[in-house]
Structure formats: C-alpha cells, structure tokens
Amino acid sequence: MAEIRVENLHKSFGEFVAVRNSNFTVEDGEFVVLLGPSGCGKTTTLRMIAGLELPTSGRILLGGNDVTFKRAGERDIAFVFQLFALYPHMNVRQNIGFPLKCEGVPRSEIARRVTEAARILRIEHIMNKPVSGLSGGDRQRVALGRAIVREPMCFLMDEPLGALDSEFRHVMCGELRGLHNRLKATTVYVTHDQLEAMSMADKIAVMSGGLIEQFGSPQEIYQRPVSMFVADFIGSPPMNFLKFESGIARGSAEARLGDAVVPMPAVHEDVAPAKLVLGVRPEHIRFDDASPLRGSVYGAEYLGTTQIITVDTEFGQIKARTNSHINVATGSHVGLRFNADRLSLFRGDGGRAVNSALYEGVAHG
Ligand code: ATP
Numbered sequence: 532m533a534e535i536r537v538e539n540l541h542k543s544f545g546e547f548v549a550v551r552n553s554n555f556t557v558e559d560g561e562f563v564v565l566l567g568p569s570g571c572g573k574t575t576t577l578r579m580i581a582g583l584e585l586p587t588s589g590r591i592l593l594g595g596n597d598v599t600f601k602r603a604g605e606r607d608i609a610f611v612f613q614l615f616a617l618y619p620h621m622n623v624r625q626n627i628g629f630p631l632k633c634e635g636v637p638r639s640e641i642a643r644r645v646t647e648a649a650r651i652l653r654i655e656h657i658m659n660k661p662v663s664g665l666s667g668g669d670r671q672r673v674a675l676g677r678a679i680v681r682e683p684m685c686f687l688m689d690e691p692l693g694a695l696d697s698e699f700r701h702v703m704c705g706e707l708r709g710l711h712n713r714l715k716a717t718t719v720y721v722t723h724d725q726l727e728a729m730s731m732a733d734k735i736a737v738m739s740g741g742l743i744e745q746f747g748s749p750q751e752i753y754q755r756p757v758s759m760f761v762a763d764f765i766g767s768p769p770m771n772f773l774k775f776e777s778g779i780a781r782g783s784a785e786a787r788l789g790d791a792v793v794p795m796p797a798v799h800e801d802v803a804p805a806k807l808v809l810g811v812r813p814e815h816i817r818f819d820d821a822s823p824l825r826g827s828v829y830g831a832e833y834l835g836t837t838q839i840i841t842v843d844t845e846f847g848q849i850k851a852r853t854n855s856h857i858n859v860a861t862g863s864h865v866g867l868r869f870n871a872d873r874l875s876l877f878r879g880d881g882g883r884a885v886n887s888a889l890y891e892g893v894a895h896g
Contacts, residue, residue: 533594533607533684533717534559535580540589542575542741549575551741552589557685557734560715562708564728567738567764573721574689576738580719581687582606594684609678611688617662617673624649624658627676641680648676651713667695668703675710685717692727704730725765729753737761754873755890759882762810762875768839771816773809773846774879786876789845791824794871796889806879813839815870816851818859822866828859842867 535557542550550572557563565573578584580591582603590599598606617626627648631641649655652672657665662673671691678686692700692707708731711718722728728735729749736746737760745757756762762770775788784797786809793809826844838855841848842865849867859865876885884890 534592535685535717535719536590536592536595537576537580538590538592540576540579540591541587542572542579542584543587548741550579550586553743555736555743555746557717557719559717561733562711562718562720562731564720564722564732564735565738566722566725566728566732566735568723571738572741573723573738577687577689577719577721581608581610583610607684609681609683609686611674611678611686611691617670619661619663622659622661623654623665623673623676626662626673627680630677630681644680644682645676648679651679651710652676668699671695671703672706675707679714683716685719688718688720690722691720692722700724700727701730707731725767729765737764739764755884756810756875757884757890759808759810759877762877766812768813768850768852770810770812770875771849772877773811773844773849774806775809775846776806779807779876779885784871786874788824791822793824793869793874795869795874795876796872796887798876799886802876802878802885807885808877808879808882810875810877811849811869812873813850813852815873816849816853817868817870818851818853818857819866819868822868824867824869825864826867828861828863828865830861831859 537553537555540550540553553576565576567573575584579586582601586599590597593606618629621629624645628641628645631644649658652675654669654672654676657669662670692703695703704727720731732749734746734748735752737744737752739760745752745761752761753765756765759772773788775786779786779798779802781799781801782797784795786793786795826842826849829841829843829848832839833855836855837852840851840853840859842851851867875889876887877883878885
C-alpha cells in the first residue's frame with residue numbers, strides 16, 4: 532500500500548509563502564502530476580514529500596504512516612531529477628547498480644535487480660557502455676534505472692524530461708507512461724508542460740501561487756475547469772474568454788452577448804448583475820452564417836488535419852479549431868455558433884467558475 536496523503540501542507544520561506552495549505556491524495560499505483568507555471572510551488576511540494584524540505588505546518592503520510600519529520604533516507608521513495616547526475620567513470624550497469632551497492636545489497640541481488648531494470652527499460656544493449664557517450668534519452672533511461680532498482684514504494688520526478696528536445700520529450704512521455712503501466716508504482720511528477728501532464732497523468736493538480744487550484748483527471752480539468760486560470764493554462768490554444776455584463780438567474784440556460792442570445796448549460800446559482808465571462812474552447816465553435824454573433828476573419832493557422840481560425844469580434848479575438856478543408860478568407864465576415872453543452876461561465880471578479888449543469892459535483896474550493 533503506497534498511498535501518499537498530503538494534509539494542510541504549508542511552506543513559508545520567511546515572509547514568502549511557497550505552498551499554501553495543500554491537500555491531496557495520490558492513491559496506490561496512481562500517476563499524479565503537479566502542473567503549474569514557474570514558481571507556483573511544485574518543486575517545494577515534491578521536496579517536502581521526499582523529505583528534502585521540512586514543512587512549516589501540515590502532514591505527509593506514506594502508506595498511512597506519518598513521515599512528516601522522517602529524513603529522506605528513511606522514506607521508501609526514489610527521486611528522479613531533471614539533471615540526472617550519472618557517474619561519468621562508470622558504465623551503465625555500474626551506474627544503475629550504484630545505489631544498491633551503497634546500501635550494501637548482496638552482489639547477486641544487485642545483478643538480479645539491474646538485469647530486471649534493464650529489461651523493463653529496454654536498455655539491455657547499452658549496459659556495458661560508458662555513460663559519457665549516451666544520448667539524452669538513454670541517460671534519462673539510466674537515471675530511471677537507478678530509481679527502479681531500489682524498488683521503492685513511490686517515485687517522485689521533478690521535470691525529468693526538461694533537458695530533452697520537444698520531439699524526444701514526446702517519445703519519452705509515452706515510454707514513462709508505459710513504464711508506469713508495467714510497474715504500477717505510485718508516482719508524483721512535476722512539470723510546467725501541460726501536454727506532458729495531459730498525456731501521462733491519472734490526475735493533475737493544477738497549481739498557482741502556492742495553491743492547488745484544481746485536482747482531478749485530465750478530462751475533468753479540461754472539460755470543467757473551476758477557474759479561468761485553469762481554463763487558460765490547459766489547452767492549446769487556450770479557452771476563449773468573452774466578457775459580458777448581465778445578471779444570470781438560477782435555472783437560466785442562456786447568456787446575452789450583444790445582439791446574440793447564446794444557449795449554455797443551466798446555471799444553478801443566482802449571479803447578480805456583474806461582469807461575467809463566457810468560456811469556449813476553440814473546438815466547440817463552428818461557422819454559421821445565420822448566427823447573430825459575428826466577426827471578421829483575422830487569419831488562419833494550418834495544422835494539417837485541423838486549422839486555427841482567428842476571428843475579430845466585439846468581444847475580442849476568438850480562436851476556432853475547424854477541419855482544415857473549411858475555407859474562410861481573411862477579412863471575410865462570419866457568424867459563430869458555440870456548442871451549448873460545452874460552455875463554461877466564470878465570474879469576472881476572481882475568475883471562479885459559476886455553478887452550472889456542466890459543473891455538477893465539482894468542488895469550487
Ligand atoms: P520552477 O518550475 O521554476 O522550479 P516551482 O513551481 O517548482 O517552479 P518552487 O521551486 O517550488 O516552484 O518555488 C516556489 C517559490 O518558492 C518560488 O518563488 C521560489 O523562489 C521560492 N523558493 C523555493 N525555495 C526557496 C528557498 N530555499 N528560499 C527562499 N525561497 C524559495
């Protein structure tokens with residue numbers, strides 16, 4: 532049982548609060564990603580779980596045991612960093628086996644575990660090579676091998692793919708997820724790259740300013756963001772935001788944008804006349820000449836099977852993702868229609884999502 536539970540975890544450096552009352556649980560065997568912009572507290576959270584940083588307050592439980600004040604070496608955890616510090620004078624086999632040698636594990640057991648790690652990572656062919664000549668990807672595999680041989684309860688990974696170029700990073704994301712599916716070890720993974728997070732995570736904790744804004748599956752976070760911050764951070768291009776001013780009564784299922792009445796999921800709370808923001812993902816917009824919501828085409832970005840078309844409207848620029856065979860000329864006037872079931876509604880002040888049919892069962896914290 533290797534569940535990680537973080538309870539009211541708080542970390543200040545002097546006056547500065549790096550992590551604010553974090554609460555989340557990584558279930559046994561789950562792959563959880565801490566995602567957010569630089570400085571939001573991801574690494575500090577991970578270092579506290581690892582035992583490399585002491586919390587100001589709060590608790591960390593590993594497999595039900597309180598380890599908050601235990602040293603890193605006393606926690607059954609393996610840490611994988613971006614800067615994989617391999618020993619240049621050792622070959623791959625020696626590098627992978629080194630942590631076990633330090634722990635005094637018998638030679639035959641080291642050999643067994645190193646062979647097993649090589650098989651899992653599919654690096655049997657490079658085991659006798661020096662690490663100095665290896666590619667970035669192979670070096671990363673060796674670093675993972677060093678973590679795997681320890682057979683820890685959990686893996687903690689801090690931007691382990693950050694040093695790789697983007698194409699190779701994509702390949703390694705697939706490999707890491709495949710590795711996780713084989714090992715089923717509880718994993719916490721830190722990144723600022725939403726594509727990495729979306730492609731690997733069972734659950735994502737989206738962080739901002741030391742706070743966990745939302746914790747949920749990639750689908751929940753993408754489809755039902757609890758704040759404009761989350762909606763903006765996840766998705767490429769991000770969600771479109773259309774500011775408008777009007778009150779929306781409980782039960783209402785439409786928003787008035789200028790001359791256009793836009794159908795949307797029913798709202799479960801009264802929202803007093805205030806600035807509101809309608810959120811729509813680019814793929815939930817289609818062109819419809821009959822729609823009163825109009826604009827002129829600013830430009831198109833061809834992406835192969837799809838294209839991103841940017842339209843200037845009185846609510847600002849709106850980006851729509853359409854099939855690339857749709858032909859819209861720059862400067863032409865178009866009508867836009869939104870997929871009513873997929874719209875989000877946010878408060879203009881603070882950016883929290885308004886409780887609508889789309890958000891039933893989602894905590895707004
Ligand atoms: P990055 O991706 O840039 O590493 P992050 O989300 O991992 O960002 P952290 O490294 O956790 O962020 O840092 C959170 C904040 O805490 C930052 O503003 C950082 O400057 C500050 N911080 C981290 N460690 C210390 C420290 N030892 N002393 C003072 N401030 C610190």
